[in-house]
Every structure is written in structure tokens, then in C-alpha cells.
Amino acid sequence: MSRILLAFLMLAALVSCGRNYSAPQDLDNACSIVSERPKYLRAMQATERKWGVPVPVQMAIIYQESKFIGNNRTPMKYVLGVIPMGRQSSAYGYAQALDGTWSEYQDQEGGRGKKRDKIQHATDFMGWYMTQTTKETGVPVTDAKNQYLAYHEGRAGYNRGSHNSKAWLLTVSDQVAARAVTYDMQLRSCGKR
Structure with a gap:
């Protein structure tokens, strides 16, 4: 095999390993999201078949958690406004899953x-x-x-009612619910539901 062909194959393999972590262009339009990223719809449909969680519910929670950015992380914490002290939590990825919960899922x-x-x-x-x-x-x-409230607070927190003392979180959960309804109507209108 010539060196040029080998170098080309190695470069092609390296380029194909890269992932696009950017958000889809129009996050307010479910049809646009799944048209731009068909693998999102396939993944969510597989989850709906396996677990029964409707695609629009998944989409609304992913929107709220990561805005569809696959490598999203929580912001850094700073002491005195300049000294970095680590992230606010271990939440990472599309679903903003915490390290411990993700490990439990993997197990x-x-x-x-x-x-x-x-x-x-x-x-x-x-x-x-x-x-x-x-x-x-x-x-x-x-x-x-x-489901969003339990996702955000954890199931034990939800059962304790910890969300009831957080007006901001109740507002966000209403927004998640409204977005799920909107995404459902949009997906129906473009024949994806």
C-alpha cells in the first residue's frame, strides 16, 4: 500500500471520529430538529418503543437540560470571582446525567x-x-x-416535595410541559409522530 493512500486512510479515519456537538439550528421547531439530525429521532423512537417515554417528552427535557448540545457541562464555580473551583455538578451530555446515576444506569x-x-x-x-x-x-x-421535576430533584427529592419550595423550578417545569405539547403538535404536522 502506498504511503499516500495509507496517509489518506488514516486522515479519513481520524476525521470520521469527530462528533458534532453543536445544537440544531432551530430548537423551537421539532420538525426542523429531526430533519437536521435524523439520528435524534431514531434514538428517541427506539427509547419510546423500549421504555414508553414519548418522543416529545424526551425532546422537551433534553431541550431544558442541554439545548441538544451533546457535550454540555454545568458552569464552573469560582471563588472570589476568579479562582476556578470545579463544576457545579458532574452533570454531562444531552441528558445532563450525574456521574453516580449514569454509573447505576451502566450497571x-x-x-x-x-x-x-x-x-x-x-x-x-x-x-x-x-x-x-x-x-x-x-x-x-x-x-x-x-417527570422533569423528579428528573431535576431526584426521585427522593420529588417524593419529599422539595420542588414545591422552588418557584423558579415550578415555572421551568411548566415550560417543559408546554414545550412537550408544542413538539408533539409539530411532529404530528410534519408526519414524524
């Missing part, structure tokens, strides 16, 4: 090869988590508002 659902920055793994995680939420809290997987 129960398929090993260490699952990555938070891969949409198919992130949506499967969400399906797993929301199904566990239904078992522990009784909140249906179709209830975007309360």
Missing part, C-alpha cells in the same frame, strides 16, 4: 461502553430513569412536568 442497562454524549445512549438513559421514576413515584412517563 443495570448495558455496561461501560455507554456514553452520555451519544444521543442513543442519552435517550435510553432517560427512558430507564423515567421508568424508575414511575415505579417509585407513580408519575406516568407521559407527564412531562412531573
